[in-house]
Amino acid sequence: MASNMSDPLAGLIPPPTEVNNAHxxxxxxxxxxLLCVIASLTVFARLAVRISSERLGFDDYAIIPGTLLFIGxxxxxxxxxxxxxxGKPLWEITxxxxxxxxxxxxxxxxxxxxxxxxxxxxxxxxxxxIFVTGNSKLKLPLQILLATQFLYVFVFSVxxxxxxxxYHFAWDPLKHVLYCDDWYYYRTQVxxxxxxxxxxxxxxALPIVPLWKLKMPxxxxxxxxxxxxxxxxxxxxxxxxxxxxxxxxxxxxxxNATWLQHMMSRFIPGQWDKYGLxxxxxxxxxxxxxxxxxxxxxxxxxxxxxxxxxxxxWSKLTTLSGSxxxxxxxxxxxxxxxxxxxxxxxxxGLAGSEVELVQGTNSNSKPTSTVKA
Numbered sequence: 001m002a003s004n005m006s007d008p009l010a011g012l013i014p015p016p017t018e019v020n021n022a023h024x025x026x027x028x029x030x031x032x033x034l035l036c037v038i039a040s041l042t043v044f045a046r047l048a049v050r051i052s053s054e055r056l057g058f059d060d061y062a063i064i065p066g067t068l069l070f071i072g073x074x075x076x077x078x079x080x081x082x083x084x085x086x087g088k089p090l091w092e093i094t095x096x097x098x099x100x101x102x103x104x105x106x107x108x109x110x111x112x113x114x115x116x117x118x119x120x121x122x123x124x125x126x127x128x129x130i131f132v133t134g135n136s137k138l139k140l141p142l143q144i145l146l147a148t149q150f151l152y153v154f155v156f157s158v159x160x161x162x163x164x165x166x167y168h169f170a171w172d173p174l175k176h177v178l179y180c181d182d183w184y185y186y187r188t189q190v191x192x193x194x195x196x197x198x199x200x201x202x203x204x205a206l207p208i209v210p211l212w213k214l215k216m217p218x219x220x221x222x223x224x225x226x227x228x229x230x231x232x233x234x235x236x237x238x239x240x241x242x243x244x245x246x247x248x249x250x251x252x253x254x255x256n257a258t259w260l261q262h263m264m265s266r267f268i269p270g271q272w273d274k275y276g277l278x279x280x281x282x283x284x285x286x287x288x289x290x291x292x293x294x295x296x297x298x299x300x301x302x303x304x305x306x307x308x309x310x311x312x313x314w315s316k317l318t319t320l321s322g323s324x325x326x327x328x329x330x331x332x333x334x335x336x337x338x339x340x341x342x343x344x345x346x347x348x349g350l351a352g353s354e355v356e357l358v359q360g361t362n363s364n365s366k367p368t369s370t371v372k373a
Contacts, residue, residue, distance in 0.1 A: 008266070009263050009266065012261065012262060012263040012265075012266075013091070013261055013262045013263060014262075014263050015091075015093065015094055015095055015098075015262070015263060015264050016092060016093075016094050017094060018094070019094055019096075019097065020088075020092055021088065022092075023088055023089055023092060024085075024087050024088045025087035025088075025276075026081075026082070026087065027087070028077075028081045028086065028087055028276035028277065028280055028281060029077070029078045029081040029082050029087075031281060031284070032074055032077040032078055032081065032280060032281070032284045033074065033078055035074075035284050035285065035288040036070065036071060036074035036284075036288070038288065038292070039067075039070065039287070039288045039291040039292055040067060040070075040071060040291075042291065042292045042295045042299070043063055043067045043291055043295055045295070045299060046060070046063070046295035046298040046299055047060055047063075047064075049298050049299065050298055057125075057126075057129050058125050058129065059122055059123075059125035059126035059128070059129050062118075062121050062122035062125045063119075063122040063291070063294065063295075065118050066115065066118035066119035066121070066122050066287075066291070067291060069111070069114060069115040069118050069119075070115055070119070070287045070288075070291060072111065072115075073108075073111055073112070073115050073283075073284075073287070074284065076104060076107055076108065076111065077104075077280050077283070077284060079104075080100065080101065080103075080104035080280075081276055081280060083097070083100060084097050084098075084100040084101040084103075084104055085097035085098065085100075085101060086101065086275055086276045086280070087276050089273075090259055090262070090264065090265070090268060090272060090273055091258065091259060091261075091262040091264070091265075093264070095173055095174070098173040098264070098268065099171050099172065099173055100171075101272075101275075102170060102171035102172075102173065102176065103171045106160070106163075106170050106171060108283070109160035109163070109185075109189075110157055110160060112192070112283065113152060113153050113156040113157060113192060113196075114153055114157070115287060116196055116286070116287065116290075117149040117150075117152055117153045119234075119287055119290045119291060119294070120149055120199060120200070120203065120290075121146060121149050122294060123203055123290070123294045124142055124145055124146050124149070124203070125146075126294060126297070127142055127203075127206060127207060128142050128146075130207075131207070131210050138206075138210065141206075145199070145202065145203075148199070149199075152195060152196075152199070156188070156191075156192045156195075159188040159191075159192075160185075160188065162184065163180055163181060163184060163185050163188075164176070164179050164180035164181075165179060166179065173264070173267055173268065174267060176267065177267055182252070182269065186249055189245065190242070190245065190246060193238065193241055193242040193245060194242060196238050197235055197238040197239055197242055200234050200235030200238050200290075201235045203235070204229060204233065204235045207225070207229075208225060208229075211224055211225045212225065233289055233293055234286050234287070234289045234290035234293065236289075237282065237285045237286040237289050238286050240282055240285075241282035241283060241285075241286060244278050244282060245278070245279070245282075248271040248274070248278045249271065250271075251269075251270045251271040252269050252270055252271060253270055254268075254269075254270035255270060256270070256273070259273070
């Protein structure tokens with residue numbers, strides 16, 4: 001008992017020394033990669049449409065760095081989820097894997113605000129291109145929102161610097177609790193996600209009024225508003241991410257009986273048992289929705305043009321088919337009349353490309369056959 005009092009880790013099961021992925025789940029990494037592929041292809045399609053129509057604008061140039069940062073974020077998410085023990089029982093993760101896990105968290109603190117701001121800038125540039133004409137009332141609000149993105153990046157690039165003192169202990173699983181303040185990290189991340197959600201909500205609501213004032217049929221106006229709202233609907237994903245992040249902090253202190261028998265339960269946050277689903281997936285869905293949504297207006301035009309072309313071609317095909325059917329019916333009627341009026345031994349000639357059999361009325365004449373091409 002005295003030994004346990006002097007060493008609180010005595011009797012606890014030490015972490016494994018060899019990597020064991022027998023119980024690892026890869027679904028989070030696969031999901032992140034698939035979402036990235038879908039979003040990236042959507043953006044590339046948007047750029048292709050704009051280039052082909054010679055309508056490439058500054059909002060299209062602005063989407064490129066946002067997309068590249070999103071791809072970088074996906075590489076980080078996939079690498080950490082595949083190599084840092086995410087998706088395994090916490091007691092099967094090695095010290096080295098936990099260290100890599102912490103490094104992924106550190107990188108995400110700096111990469112997320114830059115990525116989300118870059119995507120938001122592209123949406124604002126698109127609004128600026130569409131709505132700002134002459135002395136538009138939206139010009140100043142959009143300029144303020146653009147400036148806010150740079151302030152947002154600056155503030156939330158500084159706050160992570162104070163999580164640990166000295167900082168290299170941030171990714172040391174055994175010394176992290178001594179030199180790092182996880183509750184400071186929690187508060188700064190809540191602030192980051194809250195501001196992100198507020199900015200996304202502004203982008204969500206901003207185009208409604210000017211779009212509603214457009215002089216067009218109500219049905220088309222509503223459809224256009226829906227497309228624009230989808231472009232800014234990442235605020236819904238941001239709200240979910242914030243909610244689940246706050247809720248998961250309730251499980252910071254481990255309660256799992258099996259996990260409490262292991263030494264690392266005294267160093268690792270308890271909510272990490274679901275970290276892939278509660279952190280990486282929500283953080284992947286938000287930029288995915290934003291990139292796809294902001295590309296929909298350009299792809300909407302492509303869809304309209306393609307639908308019209310398909311409709312026109314289908315109309316031509318049905319017209320030709322109807323004309324052909326009518327001709328066949330007329331030909332069939334003529335054939336029947338010819339058959340009825342033909343002589344005892346003769347056949348009247350058929351229309352082109354059909355076999356024409358002609359037999360003379362003279363019984364001594366030889367039958368002949370002719371093929372018309």
